[in-house]
Amino acid sequence: MVPGHSEWKRNLLLVGFMGAGKTTLGGILSKRCRLDFVDTDQLITEQFGLSVADIFSRYGENAFRVAETELLRNLAARCRHSVIATGGGMVLKDENWRVMRQIGPVVFLRADEQELVERLSSATGRPLADDSDREAILERYRQRLPCYLRADLVVETKNQAPLEVVDAILGGLERVNPKWLF
Ligand SMILES: Nc1ncnc2c1ncn2[C@@H]1O[C@H](COP(=O)(O)OP(=O)(O)OP(=O)(O)O)[C@@H](O)[C@H]1O
Numbered sequence: 603m604v605p606g607h608s609e610w611k612r613n614l615l616l617v618g619f620m621g622a623g624k625t626t627l628g629g630i631l632s633k634r635c636r637l638d639f640v641d642t643d644q645l646i647t648e649q650f651g652l653s654v655a656d657i658f659s660r661y662g663e664n665a666f667r668v669a670e671t672e673l674l675r676n677l678a679a680r681c682r683h684s685v686i687a688t689g690g691g692m693v694l695k696d697e698n699w700r701v702m703r704q705i706g707p708v709v710f711l712r713a714d715e716q717e718l719v720e721r722l723s724s725a726t727g728r729p730l731a732d733d734s735d736r737e738a739i740l741e742r743y744r745q746r747l748p749c750y751l752r753a754d755l756v757v758e759t760k761n762q763a764p765l766e767v768v769d770a771i772l773g774g775l776e777r778v779n780p781k782w783l784f
């Protein structure tokens with residue numbers, strides 16, 4: 603039993619850096635496990651009626667972080683059967699970790715640095731990556747790594763197709779604690 607998980611629900615949280623695949627894999631995993639799918643970035647954009655990039659530019663990163671924490675608390679109160687893909691910065695606050703641990707097991711999708719850089723360079727809409735070069739992206743990633751590693755399970759995604767990662771998540775949960783399996 604992992605400390606902090608006293609009450610088991612059929613929830614699972616995905617954490618990881620921008621571009622790690624939380625949204626993509628969360629959608630697939632939720633279908634596979636017949637659970638609801640929740641994406642915190644998507645809910646915040648619906649709440650503001652703005653893209654993440656526009657929220658950052660109009661209201662600032664801190665306003666986004668406050669909304670993110672408030673949303674997480676709401677999800678803790680209402681989610682019972684959900685895969686929750688978090689924003690890449692959800693792991694930055696201790697407060698968020700306390701709430702995530704009440705919701706369910708936390709899985710870190712650990713992506714290869716080169717794959718991350720390629721994915722982030724070929725897409726826009728991520729305010730903390732859009733104007734960053736390779737070194738700045740990797741520096742942010744390396745600084746955050748200890749926060750991601752607080753997860754209950756680390757799943758390596760390097761060279762893994764999405765369906766393979768989903769299998770690895772389910773296999774990992776079964777190994778670490780079969781009670782996690784839905
Ligand atoms: N295992 C994988 N293999 C190949 N491509 C992947 C894999 N995981 C994700 N991708 C691709 O990487 C891109 C980023 O994935 P996704 O948007 O799911 O990341 P994210 O972790 O939700 O990022 P963010 O924190 O910015 O929301 C997408 O184009 C997705 O198709």
Ligand SMILES: O=C(O)C1=C[C@@H](O)[C@@H](O)[C@H](O)C1
Binds near residue numbers: 620654692728
């Ligand atoms: O890593 C981050 O800090 C972020 C990741 C995205 O999911 C969004 O939550 C936003 O772009 C910030």
Ligand SMILES: [Mg+2]
Binds near residue numbers: 624625643687689
């Ligand atoms: Mg996402």
